[in-house]
Amino acid sequence: MNTIQAALRGLCEHSEVGGAAVVTPDGLVAASELVEGLAADVVAGLASYLMVSADRSLGEGHYGACERLTIEAERGKVVLVALADSYLVVLLNALTSGQGPNAAIDAVAARLRGAARLS
Amino acid sequence: MHLLQRMKAWRELRRLEPLAASRPCPETFCALGRLYLDLGLYDKAVDLAEAGVEQFSRSIELRGLLGDARQGQLAIRVEALRAELTRSPNPAVFAALADAHAESEDFDALRELCRGWRAQSPDDAGSWLALGQAHLAIFCRCFTANDGHDALECLSRAVDLAPDAPTPRRLLGEHLYRIGAVSDALCHLHVLRELTPDDEDLAQLLGYVSELPRDSGDVDALLRAVERRGSWIHPGSVEERRHEACPVAAAQACLSALVARDGVIKATLIRGSKAAVSGVIAGGRDPFLKLVRASAKAAHGFARRLGMGRAAKTTLEGEFGRVCICVYGDALAAAQVRSGADVAGVLEALQDLVLDAAGEEVAAS
Numbered sequence: 001m002n003t004i005q006a007a008l009r010g011l012c013e014h015s016e017v018g019g020a021a022v023v024t025p026d027g028l029v030a031a032s033e034l035v036e037g038l039a040a041d042v043v044a045g046l047a048s049y050l051m052v053s054a055d056r057s058l059g060e061g062h063y064g065a066c067e068r069l070t071i072e073a074e075r076g077k078v079v080l081v082a083l084a085d086s087y088l089v090v091l092l093n094a095l096t097s098g099q100g101p102n103a104a105i106d107a108v109a110a111r112l113r114g115a116a117r118l119s
Numbered sequence: 120m121h122l123l124q125r126m127k128a129w130r131e132l133r134r135l136e137p138l139a140a141s142r143p144c145p146e147t148f149c150a151l152g153r154l155y156l157d158l159g160l161y162d163k164a165v166d167l168a169e170a171g172v173e174q175f176s177r178s179i180e181l182r183g184l185l186g187d188a189r190q191g192q193l194a195i196r197v198e199a200l201r202a203e204l205t206r207s208p209n210p211a212v213f214a215a216l217a218d219a220h221a222e223s224e225d226f227d228a229l230r231e232l233c234r235g236w237r238a239q240s241p242d243d244a245g246s247w248l249a250l251g252q253a254h255l256a257i258f259c260r261c262f263t264a265n266d267g268h269d270a271l272e273c274l275s276r277a278v279d280l281a282p283d284a285p286t287p288r289r290l291l292g293e294h295l296y297r298i299g300a301v302s303d304a305l306c307h308l309h310v311l312r313e314l315t316p317d318d319e320d321l322a323q324l325l326g327y328v329s330e331l332p333r334d335s336g337d338v339d340a341l342l343r344a345v346e347r348r349g350s351w352i353h354p355g356s357v358e359e360r361r362h363e364a365c366p367v368a369a370a371q372a373c374l375s376a377l378v379a380r381d382g383v384i385k386a387t388l389i390r391g392s393k394a395a396v397s398g399v400i401a402g403g404r405d406p407f408l409k410l411v412r413a414s415a416k417a418a419h420g421f422a423r424r425l426g427m428g429r430a431a432k433t434t435l436e437g438e439f440g441r442v443c444i445c446v447y448g449d450a451l452a453a454a455q456v457r458s459g460a461d462v463a464g465v466l467e468a469l470q471d472l473v474l475d476a477a478g479e480e481v482a483a484s
Contacts, residue, residue: 043425050421054435057413061406068436071418074183074428075153078421091425094150 003115008033011090011108014101018076019091022083022112023047030086038091047089051080081109088112128158145171145178152184153428156191164188179431179447179470193223210236210243217249221256229253244281247273251287255294262349264342270294271338278307285315296328299341299352304328328353349393370395370476377468382460384440387411388452388472398455407442411453415444432466445469450476 008020012033021032023044032040054066069080077092079102088109092101135151148171155164168185175181200216213236220229229249236246251273258266271294277287288311296304308325315321331353334341345352370388374397377386385398385407394408414433422430433444436458443465444453452472454465 038425046421046424050417053417054414057406057410058435058437058439061410063410063439063442064437066435066437068434069418070432070434070436071422071427071430072180072432073422073430074149074180076427078425078427094153095146 002031004031004112005033007108007111007115011101011104014104016092016095016101017090017104018093019043020108021047021089022086023089024086025052034091043089043091047078047080047087051082051087079105081105083109083112086112125158128154132158139167143171143174145175145181148175149180149184152181152188156184156187159191161188161191161195165192177467177470177474179445179474182447182474183429183431190223193219197223197225197228208235208239210240210245213239213243214245214249217245221249221253224256226253226257242280244277244284244287247277247280248284248287248290251277251290255290262345262351264339264346267294267298267342267345268339282310283314285311285318288314289321292328293324293355295338296331297351297353297355298338298345299334300336300338301328301331301334301353302336303338349391370472371397373468373472373475374398377454377465377472380461380465380468382440382457383465384455384457386452386454386469388450388476390450390476407453407455410442411444411451414442415446415451415453418444419446432470434462434466443469445473447473448477452476 004022008022008031011017011020019032019034019038021034021040021043022030024030025048027041027045027048029040029044032043034040034043051066051069054069058064058066065082067082071078074094076094079088079090079092081088081090088105090101090105132151132154135147135154139147139151148167152164152167152171155161155167165185165188168181168188171178171181172185197216197219200212200219204212204216213232217229217232217236220226220232230253233246233250236243236249240246251270254266254270254273257263258270271291274287274291274294277284278291281287288307292304292307292311295301295307305325305328308321308328311321312318312325341352374386374388374395377383378398383398385396385400385405387394387396387400387408389408389411396405396408400407414435415430418430418433422428429446431446433446435442435444440455440457441460441462442453442455443462444451445466447470450473452469454469456462456465
């Protein structure tokens with residue numbers, strides 16, 4: 001098991017995390033730990049499109065890049081974190097409240113950034 | 120939902136029901152309510168959502184759940200009424216089914232039903248009234264002249280078929296004066312006054328409409344003017360007249376209060392093409408407004424495609440701080456805050472803004 005996969009698996013052990021993936025800006029899956037019923041390539045395509053369009057909108061207003069995007073929806077939450085040249089996508093269950101597993105997500109993001117630098 | 124999924128859902132239900140009782144919070148209520156919806160237990164979902172909204176009245180997630188649960192109940196009612204209509208097609212069942220279609224905003228089904236209703240009872244004003252009300256509901260939302268024209272035509276036919284029925288005539292009179300056709304409206308309201316002499320509301324309305332400036336009488340031109348303007352020429356109810364006297368005042372005051380908070384740079388409330396803004400913002404062309412609209416739309420699409428329902432709150436973070444967006448119905452509120460600001464508090468304030476805006480027009484500022 002490589003570093004990325006191990007980091008994602010560790011994150012998914014958190015009770016509020018329903019799945020996680022690392023995706024590239026062009027919508028490819030680098031690694032994923034998703035529940036049955038969620039296709040990794042679909043999540044990757046949607047997540048990369050979302051982050052790229054957020055970056056484009058922010059760029060037009062000269063705001064700078066989006067480092068993190070959080071969506072709270074009716075049936076769950078999603079956190080997308082920009083890594084060096086990829087995105088960490090974390091799906092949280094609907095019962096997550098407040099900050100939830102943010103510290104765990106930050107730790108994994110930092111670990112993945114480190115892993116990217118080493119490789 | 121196949122058998123395995125249902126079994127899993129029931130197991131989750133057994134876990135969530137005691138949790139909702141022991142730890143009542145919007146998240147638990149929503150998770151349990153959505154599970155009820157998945158299992159088709161709409162009555163239970165409505166009861167739970169109503170209890171949740173009573174306890175957490177400002178939660179947009181719970182209001183969304185309540186709306187979806189009521190739609191589920193409505194779908195069951197529609198099926199039952201359809202079956203009854205097949206057994207005994209009578210005006211009462213037609214009217215009840217038309218109401219249900221209108222409530223669920225299924226206007227295609229309503230049109231189809233009214234066609235059948237007219238074929239069955241050509242002299243019944245009910246089908247024209249139902250169709251007129253539907254066109255009126257659409258017109259109230261987007262103010263397109265065609266819908267306004269269709270509403271007038273349907274209501275006029277209902278009045279022709281049932282000249283002594285107060286409902287179609289009142290709707291027609293109100294629609295006419297609100298688009299500015301005051302003279303035509305007065306004709307109907309005077310007839311209505313004779314039909315219902317004890318109606319105090321009508322007496323007040325008649326007094327109000329009598330004082331409005333008279334029009335040219337060209338209804339089509341008036342409808343086009345309403346379409347260009349994007350709102351009624353004259354406000355409706357007393358409550359609405361009070362709101363329209365100061366359309367952005369309430370939202371503007373809330374936005375100003377929000378911007379006065381520590382770390383909040385700018386804030387906006389957007390509804391359709393109109394926006395109220397406050398803080399460091401360069402009017403209607405500020406890229407912040409475009410950013411908010413685009414991000415809300417992209418987040419909504421993302422959540423829908425992943426089967427997560429509507430995206431109620433979205434937060435973007437970067438060197439610029441945070442952009443918090445809150446959506447409810449067709450209203451969206453957003454604020455840019457500095458890093459370290461109270462994001463939860465800002466999101467709560469944005470939630471209040473969109474909830475208030477849901478029933479209130481927002482004018483450009």
